Amino acid sequence: MNSSRVPTRQMLQRVLALSGICGLLFLILPLIRLWQLQIVQHEELESRAIAQQLREAPTTAARGSIYDCKGRPLAVSASVDNVYLSPAEIDQYGENRELIADSLAELLALDREEVLKKSRMTGSWYVTVARKVEREQAEAVRRFIADNGIHGVHLETDTKRYYPNSSLACHVIGFVGMDNTGLEGIEARYDEALTGTAGRTRRATNAYGTELIYTAFEDYVPGEDGCDLVTTIDSAIQFYIEKQLRQAVADYDILNGAGAICMDVNTGAILAMASIDGYDLNNFLAVSPEAQAMVDAATTKEEAQRLLQQAQMRQWRNKALSDTYEPGSTFKIITLSMALEEGVVHKEDSFYCGGSVSVIGRGTPIRCWKDGGHGSQTLTQAVQHSCNAAFVNIGQRVGAETFYDYCEAFGFLNQREDPDESLTATTGIDLSGESGSIWWSHNVFCSEKNLSQLAAASFGQTFTITPLQLITAVSAAVNGGKLYQPYVVSRLIDGDGQVTYEREPRLVRQVISEETSQQVRTILEQVVGDPKDGTGHNAAVAGYRIGGKTGTSEKVSLEAQTGQKEYIVSFLGFAPADDPKIAILIFLDTPSNESGIYISGGQMAAPVVGRMMADILPYLGVQPSVLSDAGADVSVPDFTGETRQEAAEAVQNAKLRFRTLGEGETVTGQLPAPGSTIARDSEILLYFSRTPSTELETVPELTGMSYERARDLLSDYAIYISSLSPVTDASAQLIGSQSLAAGTRTGHGNIVSVTLQSADGEMLGRY
Numbered sequence: 001m002n003s004s005r006v007p008t009r010q011m012l013q014r015v016l017a018l019s020g021i022c023g024l025l026f027l028i029l030p031l032i033r034l035w036q037l038q039i040v041q042h043e044e045l046e047s048r049a050i051a052q053q054l055r056e057a058p059t060t061a062a063r064g065s066i067y068d069c070k071g072r073p074l075a076v077s078a079s080v081d082n083v084y085l086s087p088a089e090i091d092q093y094g095e096n097r098e099l100i101a102d103s104l105a106e107l108l109a110l111d112r113e114e115v116l117k118k119s120r121m122t123g124s125w126y127v128t129v130a131r132k133v134e135r136e137q138a139e140a141v142r143r144f145i146a147d148n149g150i151h152g153v154h155l156e157t158d159t160k161r162y163y164p165n166s167s168l169a170c171h172v173i174g175f176v177g178m179d180n181t182g183l184e185g186i187e188a189r190y191d192e193a194l195t196g197t198a199g200r201t202r203r204a205t206n207a208y209g210t211e212l213i214y215t216a217f218e219d220y221v222p223g224e225d226g227c228d229l230v231t232t233i234d235s236a237i238q239f240y241i242e243k244q245l246r247q248a249v250a251d252y253d254i255l256n257g258a259g260a261i262c263m264d265v266n267t268g269a270i271l272a273m274a275s276i277d278g279y280d281l282n283n284f285l286a287v288s289p290e291a292q293a294m295v296d297a298a299t300t301k302e303e304a305q306r307l308l309q310q311a312q313m314r315q316w317r318n319k320a321l322s323d324t325y326e327p328g329s330t331f332k333i334i335t336l337s338m339a340l341e342e343g344v345v346h347k348e349d350s351f352y353c354g355g356s357v358s359v360i361g362r363g364t365p366i367r368c369w370k371d372g373g374h375g376s377q378t379l380t381q382a383v384q385h386s387c388n389a390a391f392v393n394i395g396q397r398v399g400a401e402t403f404y405d406y407c408e409a410f411g412f413l414n415q416r417e418d419p420d421e422s423l424t425a426t427t428g429i430d431l432s433g434e435s436g437s438i439w440w441s442h443n444v445f446c447s448e449k450n451l452s453q454l455a456a457a458s459f460g461q462t463f464t465i466t467p468l469q470l471i472t473a474v475s476a477a478v479n480g481g482k483l484y485q486p487y488v489v490s491r492l493i494d495g496d497g498q499v500t501y502e503r504e505p506r507l508v509r510q511v512i513s514e515e516t517s518q519q520v521r522t523i524l525e526q527v528v529g530d531p532k533d534g535t536g537h538n539a540a541v542a543g544y545r546i547g548g549k550t551g552t553s554e555k556v557s558l559e560a561q562t563g564q565k566e567y568i569v570s571f572l573g574f575a576p577a578d579d580p581k582i583a584i585l586i587f588l589d590t591p592s593n594e595s596g597i598y599i600s601g602g603q604m605a606a607p608v609v610g611r612m613m614a615d616i617l618p619y620l621g622v623q624p625s626v627l628s629d630a631g632a633d634v635s636v637p638d639f640t641g642e643t644r645q646e647a648a649e650a651v652q653n654a655k656l657r658f659r660t661l662g663e664g665e666t667v668t669g670q671l672p673a674p675g676s677t678i679a680r681d682s683e684i685l686l687y688f689s690r691t692p693s694t695e696l697e698t699v700p701e702l703t704g705m706s707y708e709r710a711r712d713l714l715s716d717y718a719i720y721i722s723s724l725s726p727v728t729d730a731s732a733q734l735i736g737s738q739s740l741a742a743g744t745r746t747g748h749g750n751i752v753s754v755t756l757q758s759a760d761g762e763m764l765g766r767y
């Protein structure tokens, strides 16, 4: 075998690093150019351009406002003034340059010498001295002009962009440069619609240009104001998402930022999209105090400039769609979906994990994340455990060709003519800055001699995608199988209030059937709803049905910066699990080893999504299920010291039954212990002049048994049962899982926790 032709992880790392660098340059180069044009050289370029062309002054059209989906303003424009000199006229009328420079410097807080210098550029009719001056200052300048009969100082109307929520949704909204051109986010992508058409004011002139005496305005061509724009963003949801994400970054000492997306799973509309750290849109050039301190500490001006620019690029980056990463175990949702759809796995199947699994074409076996393995598992348990060995098996059952086709159908890659070419894809969201995935070429992935790509891809490794691609695909997996194109702008409204554009959700394709999607939902609900087996149980919220999947991926070593292993931990949740409305994906980029919390999606990301759901679901009007206490478990009182008569009454009041052991008049011991929560109508043991035995009993298999039957069976062994799911009908509800496995030896009085299935086989989570 020619080993040099077999792609290794190192090769992939190199490919990824290179593509990453190229991708970054693609994104950054135009930005740097823009940055130079709009920000650094702006004044200089402008005065040059004006000096060449002027005599035809544009009058700014009002830039359209941006609103959230409930009509709350996200970006608005206010009228301000620019102050400019006409040195030609100053010369013409022999006006006092010193007076003008002194006054403007004072009124507008300008450098007097600078104004003086500009006033001497007598070849020009138009030299800007102050931009976007607020109303009070502009009034003061107008008074100065009137009081002194000045001809060489003018004001012109301009607009200034205000962002009422400062940093909220900054990466989605974006910002405009000095000349009101959109530079980032929606402001950039929808710049044309927002801008409208500028009007023009022509002045009298002739071929001799500046030598002519300036007369008066000749004619005026009215412009057309820009469109207002309604987005899919919900400011309230955006606020909740940012709040919890920021808290997570602090709690877990996240070194490289974090991102989150909340999507309407039934339309592809983005309800919230966040990237930490954010920045104040009203002051987008300012960087964080930490970054500023580094800039200030730079030894050369060039170095300071470079550091500042770097920090700005970093804070403007929308990680949710610009970053690419190996998704890790969250991708198992996709593998599961295709395997169920193809009928190559079934709920009843059993998967064995001995801790590692051998793969054709791979020298060393692939290890499961759990040393020693997960043993024998059902399909649901394999997902709950996030077992890599089981998923390698599932991927192989699907087969490389079919796996590849589904990855295309879910939007992760676009196949090309050349089967040796590596692949990419984007979602085509209406925002700038979206990166593309990086996938193996068809021929490498589908090689029969080497199944290692397929094996690793089955659990989300050796390819990279964007968070946006993942949440889009998973939304399809749980919404009934429909892949929608994500979007952020839903409507454009022109100056007359007419809706000129309305976005309908765009169905890309049906990827899996409604039936398969329902199975996926049911299994994923048990990842969150099962406190024993579910790796995602930290995302549980009382009263709500939530499904989801954890992810922990090691960063490709060339991306890592600290020299230690670096991880991205993530969680993708959706709710309500039986009829999903929203999905939330969060990813935390590089938790430090200092936080003291085990670095994993289940420990770090799942609880954050749980807290987001707890905020957002009530806001969306999703009612928590009201738990009836008709069948609920009860708490065991303390009976010691009571007489037989007293104890009998107390047992009845506690909705329990009892057996007695020994002779005597007062209770000297009991099983189970006081304070235990057990099934209603359980038969407890009361001891008189005796102590409970210390014998061990073997726990029987309870799965599939009714709750009532299991309760009675266990009480024969003096073992008790407690349900983690709501109990509404103990005789009809069947047991789905048990905390102590069948065959376990346990002492008298111990309690087995179980989860219950509803009559139709679905899991009812308490959380």
Ligand SMILES: [Zn+2]
Residues within 6 Å of the ligand: 353, 355, 368, 369, 370, 373, 374, 375, 386, 387, 388, 389, 390
């Ligand atoms: Zn395993």
